[in-house]
Amino acid sequence: MGAKIGSEKLGNLYSGGPVRKRREWRGLKDTIYDFFRWLGIMLMLGKFIVRPRNLKAMFRYRWMSNYLFVPMMIDRHTVGLRGEQLRIAHAEYDLVAKDVAQLLGDCFRADKRCGNDKKFSKKIVILDENEMFTIMCGFPNLKCVSWETAACYVSVLLNGASMTHYLDVVQQMGLPGDVCPMPAAEAGIVIDDDAPIYGACAVQCNTTCDGSLMGNGVMSRFYERNGIPCFQIAAPLRHTEDGVQDYAAQEIRNAIKFIEDNTGEKWNWDAYFKNIKRFNAENKHRFGWMEMSRTKYPQVFGANLALYAETTYMAVAGRAPAFLKADEKITKLAEKAYKKQNLVVKEHRHRAIIWGVQAQYYTDFLPWLQNCWGILPLVDMLSLVYFEKCSENDKDQAIYDIAKLYQEMIMRNRTHGGYEVLLDDLWRFVEYYNADMVILWEHISCKALDGMHGLFEERAREHGVKLVWVNHDLMDPRVVKRQAIRDDVNRYMRSVLREEPLDPTLENIDDEKSY
Numbered sequence: 001m002g003a004k005i006g007s008e009k010l011g012n013l014y015s016g017g018p019v020r021k022r023r024e025w026r027g028l029k030d031t032i033y034d035f036f037r038w039l040g041i042m043l044m045l046g047k048f049i050v051r052p053r054n055l056k057a058m059f060r061y062r063w064m065s066n067y068l069f070v071p072m073m074i075d076r077h078t079v080g081l082r083g084e085q086l087r088i089a090h091a092e093y094d095l096v097a098k099d100v101a102q103l104l105g106d107c108f109r110a111d112k113r114c115g116n117d118k119k120f121s122k123k124i125v126i127l128d129e130n131e132m133f134t135i136m137c138g139f140p141n142l143k144c145v146s147w148e149t150a151a152c153y154v155s156v157l158l159n160g161a162s163m164t165h166y167l168d169v170v171q172q173m174g175l176p177g178d179v180c181p182m183p184a185a186e187a188g189i190v191i192d193d194d195a196p197i198y199g200a201c202a203v204q205c206n207t208t209c210d211g212s213l214m215g216n217g218v219m220s221r222f223y224e225r226n227g228i229p230c231f232q233i234a235a236p237l238r239h240t241e242d243g244v245q246d247y248a249a250q251e252i253r254n255a256i257k258f259i260e261d262n263t264g265e266k267w268n269w270d271a272y273f274k275n276i277k278r279f280n281a282e283n284k285h286r287f288g289w290m291e292m293s294r295t296k297y298p299q300v301f302g303a304n305l306a307l308y309a310e311t312t313y314m315a316v317a318g319r320a321p322a323f324l325k326a327d328e329k330i331t332k333l334a335e336k337a338y339k340k341q342n343l344v345v346k347e348h349r350h351r352a353i354i355w356g357v358q359a360q361y362y363t364d365f366l367p368w369l370q371n372c373w374g375i376l377p378l379v380d381m382l383s384l385v386y387f388e389k390c391s392e393n394d395k396d397q398a399i400y401d402i403a404k405l406y407q408e409m410i411m412r413n414r415t416h417g418g419y420e421v422l423l424d425d426l427w428r429f430v431e432y433y434n435a436d437m438v439i440l441w442e443h444i445s446c447k448a449l450d451g452m453h454g455l456f457e458e459r460a461r462e463h464g465v466k467l468v469w470v471n472h473d474l475m476d477p478r479v480v481k482r483q484a485i486r487d488d489v490n491r492y493m494r495s496v497l498r499e500e501p502l503d504p505t506l507e508n509i510d511d512e513k514s515y
C-alpha cells in the first residue's frame with residue numbers, strides 16, 4: 001500500500017456489499033488530493049439537493065436516486081491511478097459531473113412537475129441522448145436539455161442496475177426481451193410516466209438502428225401528447241457516400257427551420273462559428289492524446305478517453321468553454337507524464353483496441369483490464385469518430401459539416417456504413433496504434449453488429465491478432481453479470497495465452513451489488 005503504482009492489491013477493497021471496505025491508499029499526496037476531490041463532489045451534491053425543486057424531483061423520479069452514487073462512480077474509474085493520471089481523470093470526471101448537475105438543474109427548473117418555469121421551458125429544445133448537439137451551436141439564446149441523458153444514459157453509468165425496472169415495464173407492454181436495452185429503457189421510462197415534461201420542441205435523429213427508431217416512435221408520441229412538436233432528422237445511413245450528402249444537408253436546414261419556427265429564435269452564424277472553433281480545438285486535443293497512444297507511453301486512454309470523449313464530442317460540441325480549458329489542462333498533464341515515461345500500471349503487457357459497443361453498466365471494465373491483466377485499452381470504437389476540421393467561416397460548407405457529424409456520430413459511424421467502417425477499419429487501427437490485441441464487445445442485443453462475428457474471427461486470424469470476445473447486454477446486468485464479462489477475459493488469458501494476472505485479487509471480485 002503506497003504511492004507506487006500497483007502497491008495496493010485492489011481486489012481486497014471489495015466487500016461483497018454495495019460499498020467498498022475502505023478508500024484506496026495511494027500514498028500521502030495522492031490520497032489527500034483524491035480525498036479533497038471526493039469532498040468537492042459531495043459538496044456539489046449537497047448544493048444541488050437543497051434546492052426545493054431538485055429535492056422534489058428526487059422523490060418524483062425513480063431514476064434520480066442513482067445520482068447519490070456519483071462519488072462511487074468516480075472512485076470506480078480512478079481505481080489504481082496515481083500522479084498525473086489521477087489528476088487527468090479528476091479533471092474529466094469532476095467536470096462531467098458538474099455539467100450533468102447543470103443539466104438536471106435545467107431539467108427540473110422547466111419540468112411541469114417540479115419547477116414549472118414556463119418561460120424557461122419555452123427556451124428549451126429537447127434532444128436525444130444519442131445525438132450530436134451541434135445543431136444547437138447556432139442558437140445562443142436557447143438551451144438544449146436531454147432528459148434521456150439524465151434519466152437513462154448517466155443513470156446506468158452511476159448504477160448498472162438502474163434500468164432494470166424500466167426494461168421490465170416495457171417488456172410487460174409486449175416488447176420482446178431481445179431489443180437493445182438502450183431504446184427499450186428509454187421507452188420504458190416514458191411508459192412508466194417517469195420522464196420530465198418541458199420544452200418548446202424536440203429534435204430526434206434516426207440514430208443507429210431499428211431499436212432506436214422504435215424508441216423514438218414512443219418518445220415522439222409522448223412529446224405530442226404533451227403539446228411538444230417533434231422533428232425527426234433522417235440522416236442517411238450510407239454516410240460514406242457522396243451521393244447522399246445533399247440530402248443530409250437539406251435535413252439539417254429543415255431541422256434548423258423547425259427550431260426557428262417553434263422557438264421564435266433565429267440561427268446565428270457568429271455564435272455557430274464561435275462554438276465550432278472551440279469544437280475543432282477540442283478535437284485537436286483529443287487527437288493529440290490518441291496520437292500519444294501510438295507510443296510506448298499512452299497517457300489519456302481507456303475509460304478516461306471513452307467517457308470524456310462521448311460527453312465533449314457529442315453533448316458539449318464546443319458550446320461550453322470550461323471543457324476546452326479542461327482539455328488544455330489534460331494535455332499539459334499528459335505531456336508532463338509522457339516526458340517522465342510514466343506507466344499507468346506497473347507493467348504494460350498488451351496493447352488493445354476496444355471495438356464494438358461497450359457495456360454501459362460496466363464502463364469500469366477498462367480500468368479493470370489494465371489493473372488485473374496489464375492490458376492497455378488504447379482507444380475504443382466510440383472514440384474513433386469524425387475528426388475532420390469543420391469550416392470556421394464558410395456558411396454553405398458548415399451545413400454539410402453538421403450533416404456529416406450527424407451521420408457519423410458515435411456508434412452510428414461504425415454500426416452503419418458497410419463492412420468497411422466496422423470490419424476493415426478495425427485492422428487499420430490495430431496497425432496504426434501498434435496493438436497486439438482486440439477486445440471485442442459483443443452486445444448480444446445489437447443486431448447491427450452480431451451478424452459479423454465470423455468475419456471478425458477470420459480477419460483476426462489473417463492478421464495474427466489476439467481477439468477476445470466479451471459478451472454483455474448493454475444496460476441489463478441481469479443477462480450478463482460483471483463477473484461473466486471479466487471471465488471472458490480471464491479464460492482467454494489463462495487458457496490461450498497461459499498468463500498470470502498482474503493483480504490476482506482482481507480476477508474474481510464480488511462487486512455485483514456494488515455501485
Ligand code: SF4
Nearest residue numbers: 180208209357446448
Ligand atoms: S447498441 Fe446496437 S442495437 Fe443498441 S442502439 Fe446501438 S446500434 Fe442499436
